[in-house]
Amino acid sequence: MGNSLQDQLLKAGLVNEQKLKQARSSKRKNVKQSGKRGPQPDAEARQAxxxxxxxKAERDRELNRQRQEEAAKRAAENEIRQLIHTHRVVRDGGELAFNFTDGTKLKRIYVNKDQHAKLVAGRLAVVRQDAFYEVVPVEIAERVRARDASLVLVQNQAAEEKDADDPYADFQVPDDLMW
Known part of the structure; x- marks a missing residue:
């Protein structure tokens, strides 16, 4: 079993010493020329x-960009949530119902008289935080609106000076008028 195929062919007389040396020599030359890397891939395989x-690099870049956008979106949502949570006005013991719309639904929160007056005057605003509604100062509502306008539900404009051409300027709206 220790005999190689070349040795076996030589013993059988099928090849002579000279052909055996030529075969070994050509084999060494081929290995040396190829640099022991095997056959070189052709140009088409390299291009493919x-x-x-x-x-793959383009797909990886696109996937990385999407991940970064999602992370930025989550960070912005958390920032808004933290902003609303830290600046919300406490509404404990509110006895007046303040009605507003959220999309097509009519919603109601209970506030005290002072908060109701400030909501009507435009010094407080109602914002949505997840599934809840919070009352925040108008400055905070502006910051929330800059990040996501859909979260600010009620932000009345402060009463400006009266228009000279207003035909109803002589008529006062009652303070207790509620809808």
């Missing part, structure tokens, strides 16, 4: 590999 690598 480069295209595949470029496509």
């Amino acid at each position: 590999a480069q295209r595949a690598q470029a496509e």
Whole structure:
């Protein structure tokens, strides 16, 4: 079993010493020329590999960009949530109902008289935080509106000076008028 195929062929007389040396020599030359790396891939295979690598890099970049956008979106949502939570006005013991709309639904929160007056005057605003509604100062509502306008539900404009052409300027709206 220790005999190689070349030795076996030589013993059988099928090849002579000279052909054996030529075969060994040509084998060594081939290995030396190829640099012991095996056969070189042809140009088409190299181009296909480069295209595949470029496509993979593009997919990776796109996936990374999407992940960064999602992370930025989550960070902005958390920032808004923290902003509303830290600056909300406490509404404990509110006896007056303040009605407002959220999309197509009519919603109601209970506030005290002072908060109701400030909501009507435009010094407080109602914002949505997840599934709840919070009352915040108008400055905070402006900051929330800058980040996501859909979260600010009620922000009345402060009463400006009266218009000279207003035909109803002589008529006062009662303070206790509620809708």
